[in-house]
Amino acid sequence: HxxxxxxxxxxxxxxxxxxxxxxxxxxxxxxxxxxxxxxxxxxxxxxxxxxxxxxxxxxxxxxxRPVEAGFxxxxxxxxxxxxKAEAVADTLRVREALETGAAQVVDARPAERFTGEAPEIRPGIPSGHMPGALNAPSSTLLDHGRLKSPEALARVLDDAGVESDRPVITSCGSGVSAAIVSLALDELGRPAEALYDGSWTEWASTKGMPVATGAAERKSSKI
Missing domain, CATH: 3.40.250.10 (Rhodanese-like domain)
Incomplete structure (x- = not known):
């Protein structure tokens, strides 16, 4: 990491x-x-x-407001x-979470990169997503550079298929915008279990990791 x-x-x-x-x-x-x-x-x-x-x-x-120059x-x-090592997820932990349903993986990248319709911004990295991951683009959580209201954040995450009573591991392209999702969850009193530090760049660069395209497959744990 x-x-x-x-x-x-x-x-x-x-x-x-x-x-x-x-x-x-x-x-x-x-x-x-x-x-x-x-x-x-x-x-x-x-x-x-x-x-x-x-x-x-x-x-x-x-x-x-006042500003100054220099350091x-x-x-x-x-x-x-x-x-807090448990707050940083690696590829194996994320794969296990996706396969077992132990946690929801929420990807903060733009929808077009998540679905595979637009290229990744990093050379040599394919677009698409981890099979089973959900997509909550970080931009949908913001309003002119500010975090949306708790009510609006809850709606965005609910629309993305994120269940409020299940653990979440956040992800993105390289571990930066994933923290915006983590911040939103914290604001809602639902702190993320971990952040996938290597995120999509690490996943897609690791031999043998599956890549999916298209919309997220939503599998509810509720009966």
Whole structure:
């Protein structure tokens, strides 16, 4: 997976002046794109209080709030990395979840890439999806760079076939937009069981992994 060793993460956080007791606010330049991945990463390394700035930097600018240039230097702090390995899924775990129904796999890629109608953005990687995966494009969870209301999020996930009482593993192309689905689930009080860090790029690059095209096959566990 793409996670650094805990000792490296701890050292880099400490060098940034981020300690165990700090409240951490994350934002990005798109409104809401990469910030959820940082939010997720910080949390699985044990950060206690991580938040995302609603609307990110674009909303901050649109409201005329102050900005500055350069880098902020903070005094070194102590950050203890406690890696939650169970929150990071690998290919074998995802395949088992799909085969046994132990968890729902929710793919955040655009529908056209999920169905195989549009090419993947990474050379050499076919489009399509893991057999049995569901598709909830990250864009459908957002409204002008902001997370939709809990009611709207619940509708989007329900329309995608995601059952609220079953575990979820989130996925996407490379582990970034999957965190937007994880954030939406967290907002609904239904935290994802794990995020597939290698996501579709790893799955489609692994010999022997099946690839499906067309719409998702929805198999309800309810009778």
């Amino acid at each position: 793409m996670m650094p060793p805990p000792e490296q993460f701890s050292r880099q956080m400490s060098e940034l002046g981020i300690g165990d007791t700090n409240t951490i606010v994350v934002y990005d330049g798109a409104g809401l794109f990469s910030a959820p991945r940082v939010w997720w990463t910080l949390r699985i390394f044990g950060a206690r209080d991580v938040r995302i700035l609603d609307g990110g930097f674009p909303k901050w600018l649109s409201e005329g 902020t230097k903070r005094p070194p702090a102590h950050f203890t990395a406690r890696f």
